[in-house]
Amino acid sequence: MLLLSPQPMSISLNAQPEFQFNIERTTVVSKKAEPFVKWAGGKQALISQLVPHFPKSYTRYFEPFIGGGAVFFATRHSKAVISDQNEWLIDTYEAVRDNWQAVAAKLDTLPNTKTDYLRIRAILPKSLDLVDRAAHFVYLNKTCFRGLFRVNRQGQYNVPYGAYDRRYYDPANLAAASAALKGATVLRGDYEAAVVGVNEGDFAYFDPPYYKLGGYSDFNRYTAGQFRERDQVRLAALCNELTERGVKWALSNSDTPFIRALYKRYRMVTVNARREINLKSQERDVAELLVLNY
Numbered sequence: 001m002l003l004l005s006p007q008p009m010s011i012s013l014n015a016q017p018e019f020q021f022n023i024e025r026t027t028v029v030s031k032k033a034e035p036f037v038k039w040a041g042g043k044q045a046l047i048s049q050l051v052p053h054f055p056k057s058y059t060r061y062f063e064p065f066i067g068g069g070a071v072f073f074a075t076r077h078s079k080a081v082i083s084d085q086n087e088w089l090i091d092t093y094e095a096v097r098d099n100w101q102a103v104a105a106k107l108d109t110l111p112n113t114k115t116d117y118l119r120i121r122a123i124l125p126k127s128l129d130l131v132d133r134a135a136h137f138v139y140l141n142k143t144c145f146r147g148l149f150r151v152n153r154q155g156q157y158n159v160p161y162g163a164y165d166r167r168y169y170d171p172a173n174l175a176a177a178s179a180a181l182k183g184a185t186v187l188r189g190d191y192e193a194a195v196v197g198v199n200e201g202d203f204a205y206f207d208p209p210y211y212k213l214g215g216y217s218d219f220n221r222y223t224a225g226q227f228r229e230r231d232q233v234r235l236a237a238l239c240n241e242l243t244e245r246g247v248k249w250a251l252s253n254s255d256t257p258f259i260r261a262l263y264k265r266y267r268m269v270t271v272n273a274r275r276e277i278n279l280k281s282q283e284r285d286v287a288e289l290l291v292l293n294y
């Protein structure tokens with residue numbers, strides 16, 4: 001899985017004969033989609049602890065902090081509205097939705113070496129067309145150290161090379177993700193804008209950058225800006241407003257006194273999480289809360 005090598009590797013598992021990918025790209029797949037990028041705070045490992053708490057039925061599904069999309073792909077609601085403030089991520093979802101084959105074809109041309117990684121990392125995403133931008137995003141995600149998306153204040157990707165020998169993508173999964181995204185409304189921007197159209201009978205799942213457990217954490221570096229305490233307070237106020245409007249919601253966050261106080265009027269379920277994207281091993285096992293307004 002995680003192969004750390006002191007030497008840059010020149011061969012990628014993606015560098016396979018072209019015909020093989022052509023065959024796979026035209027195969028009709030009926031696979032259930034999973035995240036195709038590794039994401040800090042990704043919920044893939046927690047699905048079985050989260051989704052059973054969701055309402056049995058609802059009109060539309062809203063997920064304003066979509067990240068890697070683990071919960072969206074797992075719930076597969078036919079009427080979904082997904083959003084994130086990370087524009088590059090949303091560009092990637094749009095490209096995969098519209099033409100995953102072109103994104104895959106571009107990925108096949110990107111070599112997994114440190115030199116190529118540093119060259120590709122230096123290219124500003126805005127200078128590329130949508131397909132290449134998406135391919136670079138997936139490439140950097142799969143080849144960077146620990147799959148961490150982190151940008152500096154200028155919005156430039158600044159994660160070091162990871163030297164992993166792994167596939168950039170699974171064609172069947174990319175096809176399934178594309179199909180799932182075709183049925184969704186994909187938005188970009190702040191979480192408040194994402195739920196403007198929410199109505200009674202709809203359900204929203206919020207998975208914001210977590211309130212810090214103490215000390216410096218890179219977890220909230222998903223975008224050029226930071227998710228600060230005031231954004232947590234603003235989110236809690238929005239949740240209260242949605243409750244008054246008869247909208248059901250669930251929210252994940254760290255099990256901290258600050259979050260417990262913010263949501264004290266609501267039901268809370270403790271979820272056990274294992275954070276893999278954390279350099280300090282003693283901080284990898286943390287409890288999370290699932291706050292529910294129903």
Ligand SMILES: C[S@@+](CC[C@H](N)C(=O)[O-])C[C@H]1O[C@@H](n2cnc3c(N)ncnc32)[C@H](O)[C@@H]1O
Pocket residue numbers: 039040041042043044064065066067068069070071083084085086189190191192207208209210222223227231
């Ligand atoms: C904890 S992650 C979500 C992880 C996701 N549930 C998954 O399984 O991969 C939080 C997400 O919030 C996004 N974000 C940060 N600030 C935001 C804001 N103000 N509005 C909307 N999204 C924001 C980040 O880009 C990041 O993708």
